[in-house]
Amino acid sequence: MAAAWNSLVNVLGPDLTRIVIGLVGVLGLVQINALFLVWLERKVAAHIQLRIGPKEVGPFGILQTIVDGVKLVSKELITPRHVDRKLYMLAPVAIFLPVLLSFVVIPFSETLQIRDINVGLLIIFAFSTFNVLAILMGGWASNNKYSLLGAVRSVAQNVAYEIPLLLSLLSVLLWCNSLQMSEIVESQSRVWNVFWMPIAALIYLICATAETNRAPFDIPEAESELVAGFHTEYSGMRFALFFLAEYSNMLIVAAVATTLFFGGWKSPPFLGFLPVPGLVWFFLKTYALIFGVIWIRWTFPRLRFDQLMNFCWKIMIPAALLHLVVYAGIIKFIR
C-alpha cells in the first residue's frame, strides 16, 4: 500500500496526486450523496404527507435508490428524432462537470480540503454559472416547447437570483476580510457568522434554493405545466445525470452555507468539549440544512413566475444591497 502510494506520488507529483485523488473522492461522495438524498427526500415527503414511503428494499427502504439506479442504468437511451444531437448529448455531461470542480475548494474538515486557494469562493461561483448553461443547452437542443420554456425560465430565474446571492456573500467577505475558505472558517471560531448577519444568511438560503431550482422555486421543471421542464426529452442515465447534478448542487450550496455562515467544520462553541471530528460536524450541519430545504419543498406551494421575479427584483435585491451598505458602514466605523 505504502509502496503503491509512493510510486503514485513519484509519477504524478504531490500536487497532481492530491487533485486526482480528491476528484475521485468527490465523485464517490457525489454518488453516495445522491443515493442518500433521493431516499431522504422520498422518506421526508412521505412522512409530511402521512405516508410511509419506500420500505421494501433494505432496512427502512434505504437500498431503494440503489435498485432505482440499476433500473436507470439498464434503461434504453432514447434520442428523439428532431433533437440537436451534439448539444443534446453534451448537456448532461456539461451539467455534471462544474459540480465536481466546485468541491475542490470546500473545506470538509481542518485538513480535508483538496485545494485551499486564496480565491476559493470565487471558484464555486465561477463554475456554478456553467450549470445554467447546461440547462439551456439541454432545453434548447431537445427541440420541445416544454423544454425550451423550462430552460428560458431557468435562466431568467438564475440570472435574477444570482445577484442577491452574491451581494449577501459580499457582506460575509467584508466581515471575514478574505475569499479563502479556510480563513473564513477560522474567523468563525468564536461566533458563527449567522449570528452576526442572520439576514444575509436568510437571503443566501432563499437564493440558493432558487438557484438549485427547488420548490417553491421549481418553475423550470414545474410538472403541472411543463411536463418535466428542460429534461422532458431525456431518459435513462442521461436523465439520471441531471438528477445527480441537482442533488450535488444541493450539497454544494448547503456546504457553502455551512462554511460561510455556520462555522464550517468547527464544533458549536458550547459543544467544543465533545471528541467529535470536524468532518462529522461539517456533514451534520450540511445535511441539517439540506433537510430544511427538503422540508420547505414539501410544505410550500410553487410560486407563479411573475411572483418569483417580482420577489427577487423588488425585495431580495434591495434588501441585499441595503444589507451590504449597512454592514460596510458597521465594519468601517464600529469594528
Place this chain on the structure above:
Amino acid sequence: MNPVQGFIQPELVAQVGFAAVVTLTFTGALIAVFPRNILYNVLGLIVCLTGVAGLFLYLGSPFIALMQLLIYVGAICISIIFAIMLSRPLHLSLPSRRLPKVGLALGVGLVVFTMLIGIVYRTAWQPAAIRSSDWSVTTLGTYLLTRYDLVFEAISLVLLVAILGAIIISGYARRRPS
C-alpha cells in the same frame, strides 16, 4: 515542497496545459464565427472565453481567470443566449450572408487585430514577478480603487450605457403598435 522526481515533470504538465488552453481558445473562436446556427456561435464564444480564462490561470493570476469566467461566461454569454431565445425562432430559414456585411466585419476585425498587434509590439513587456512580488487580491483591489480608478469607473459607464440602451429599445418596442 521538494521538487518532483518522476517522469511527469512540472514543465511537461505546464506545456500540455498551455497547448490545451490555446487549442480551446482557437477552437472556440472558430466555432464562434463560422457555424450558421447562432446558438452554436455563442457556445463557441463561451469555449473561447473559457480558454482565455485558462490563459490567465496559466499566467499565474487565478483571480482574473475566475473573474473572466464569472463575468464573461456567467453574465455576458448567458445574457446573449437569453436575448437569442427571446428573438426570432431558430427554425425559420436563415437569411444568406451578404458580401458587403462580411467584408465590413472582416475589415473591422482586421483593424482591431492590427491595433492589438501594434500595442503588443510597442509595449515593453515586463513580467509581473519583476514589477512587484505582491499580486494578492488585496493589492489588485487597492490598485483598482486608487491608481486605476478612472479606468474602473469608465468600464462601469459602458455598462450603464448598455443598460440604458436596453431600456430604450424595449421601451420603444413596447409602445410601437404591432
